[in-house]
Amino acid sequence: MNLNELIQNHGISDREITSITDDTRKVEKGSLFFCVKGAKFDGHTSAAEMLEKGASAVVCEHDLGLGDNQIITENSRKLYGEVCSAWFGHPEKKLKMIGVTGTNGKTTTTNIIKHILMQNGHKTGLVGTIQNEIGDEILHTDNTTPFAYDFMALLDRMVKADCEYIVMEVSSFGLVQNRIGSSHFDVALFTNLTQDHLDYHKDMEDYYQAKKLLFDMCDTALCNIDDSYGERLYNEINCTEFSFSVENKADFRAENITIKADGSSFDFCFNGSSYPVKTNMTGMFNIANVLGAVAVCIQEEIPVDDIISAVESYGGVKGRCEIIPTGRDFTVICDYAHTPDAVENVLKSLKPYAENRLICLFGCGGNRDSAKRPKMARSAEKYADKLIITSDNPRDEKPEQIINEILSGLIGGVPYDVVTDRREAIYHALKTAEKGDIIVLAGKGHEDYQILENNRHIHFDEREVVADGLKLL
Numbered sequence: 001m002n003l004n005e006l007i008q009n010h011g012i013s014d015r016e017i018t019s020i021t022d023d024t025r026k027v028e029k030g031s032l033f034f035c036v037k038g039a040k041f042d043g044h045t046s047a048a049e050m051l052e053k054g055a056s057a058v059v060c061e062h063d064l065g066l067g068d069n070q071i072i073t074e075n076s077r078k079l080y081g082e083v084c085s086a087w088f089g090h091p092e093k094k095l096k097m098i099g100v101t102g103t104n105g106k107t108t109t110t111n112i113i114k115h116i117l118m119q120n121g122h123k124t125g126l127v128g129t130i131q132n133e134i135g136d137e138i139l140h141t142d143n144t145t146p147f148a149y150d151f152m153a154l155l156d157r158m159v160k161a162d163c164e165y166i167v168m169e170v171s172s173f174g175l176v177q178n179r180i181g182s183s184h185f186d187v188a189l190f191t192n193l194t195q196d197h198l199d200y201h202k203d204m205e206d207y208y209q210a211k212k213l214l215f216d217m218c219d220t221a222l223c224n225i226d227d228s229y230g231e232r233l234y235n236e237i238n239c240t241e242f243s244f245s246v247e248n249k250a251d252f253r254a255e256n257i258t259i260k261a262d263g264s265s266f267d268f269c270f271n272g273s274s275y276p277v278k279t280n281m282t283g284m285f286n287i288a289n290v291l292g293a294v295a296v297c298i299q300e301e302i303p304v305d306d307i308i309s310a311v312e313s314y315g316g317v318k319g320r321c322e323i324i325p326t327g328r329d330f331t332v333i334c335d336y337a338h339t340p341d342a343v344e345n346v347l348k349s350l351k352p353y354a355e356n357r358l359i360c361l362f363g364c365g366g367n368r369d370s371a372k373r374p375k376m377a378r379s380a381e382k383y384a385d386k387l388i389i390t391s392d393n394p395r396d397e398k399p400e401q402i403i404n405e406i407l408s409g410l411i412g413g414v415p416y417d418v419v420t421d422r423r424e425a426i427y428h429a430l431k432t433a434e435k436g437d438i439i440v441l442a443g444k445g446h447e448d449y450q451i452l453e454n455n456r457h458i459h460f461d462e463r464e465v466v467a468d469g470l471k472l473l
Helices: 043-053 076-087 106-119 148-160 172-176 204-216 228-236 284-299 304-312 340-353 372-383 399-407 422-431 462-471
Strands: 019-021 031-034 057-060 070-072 096-101 124-127 132-134 137-139 165-169 185-190 218-224 240-245 252-260 263-270 273-279 322-324 331-335 358-362 386-389 416-418 438-442 449-452 456-459
Touching: 019 076, 031 043, 031 076, 043 057, 057 076, 076 148, 096 106, 096 204, 106 124, 106 165, 106 284, 106 304, 124 148, 132 148, 172 204, 185 204, 185 228, 185 284, 204 218, 204 228, 218 228, 218 284, 240 284, 252 284, 252 340, 263 284, 273 284, 273 304, 284 304, 284 340, 322 462, 331 340, 331 462, 340 358, 340 372, 340 438, 358 372, 358 422, 372 386, 372 399, 386 399, 386 422, 399 416, 422 438, 422 462
Parallel strands: 019 031, 031 057, 057 070, 096 165, 096 185, 124 165, 185 218, 218 240, 240 252, 331 438, 358 386, 358 438, 386 416
Antiparallel strands: 124 132, 132 137, 252 263, 263 273, 322 331, 449 456
């Protein structure tokens, strides 16, 4: 493409661009290279080398003394996202975009929204934690929100596949790092905000402000006002806004809630009308997820009866309160809960259905926010009758050190076992299970791997581990 087509008023002579990248390994003759400063590497240090490698020009945030070969901008990461949009012909403008942000509930909410849209004849793309989807086509993903170039390439594929909508989880990383380019959302939804990613964000206020960025780029906002940050957001944003709640007065509300082990029901209330809803998912947190998804689809003018029919046909999300079949007299549930709030919510929801003990097996990830480790323990012991403390994705930290930090948060009174190896911990849970127990495997959810030292991934699917463990009984 011509440089003028990508960047206006760039201040250097025009030239032909063969590719765009912020990755030094991908620079070739005619590339436009963006100098982006990351946590471990600053692209500015390689700008001159990239020109020698054949780059047509570099984009940087300060004068590098490269004369007519440099374009200076205030924020090269932001401009890179915008140029990625332009490179693919602005596919984000050819799709109706729905974004969901928050700490917990993003995956379930986006999957419900996509299901409703697809059931009502709207081909939809999905971008999320578990996988990306183009209609019924499944694509692998490494990040909740892909990097800018990959994201726009994915949207371009969706446009070419005749998708009408894209529903996506929008992470705080994706927002702060300008990964979504020039995207503008028809509807944006806020689920909640609890402690997570404080290894990246300096504190909860910084985390909140990152999430809030989404609501500067949307037409309509839906806020969960049961969450204190959601209530705050509702009162701070300037776009058209609606509230939803399972506890308070709101524009969209769930009333007459009944929760059972195999599903839930409630009345969906808005505009003075009430509609009965049944769902195959359990837990109060899933009522909130369904409520938010329904409210989004109301904004897209899908008939209420058609929305509810789609909700009732939805089976749930892999790794989100997923029952793993055992054929035994106890129950095993796999859930992605990896924050204190998420662990507390899932255990609180399941507690009434434990005929005997509620057992929680969990660990914490290495090279991540260590401050939440003792908080995870305190949240787990609120509702669990027994804890099994183990490993998660230890990465480059010693699993024993992580476990010790978890144990420091226990107040006492709840029995616990420590089994460092997660496979052996699951086997231990199965071997010691009693009739009527519910065993919650928290933290891994949909993941089918563990991350060990030096970013080494090993295959680890808890469904397979449970099946193997049952053979040992």
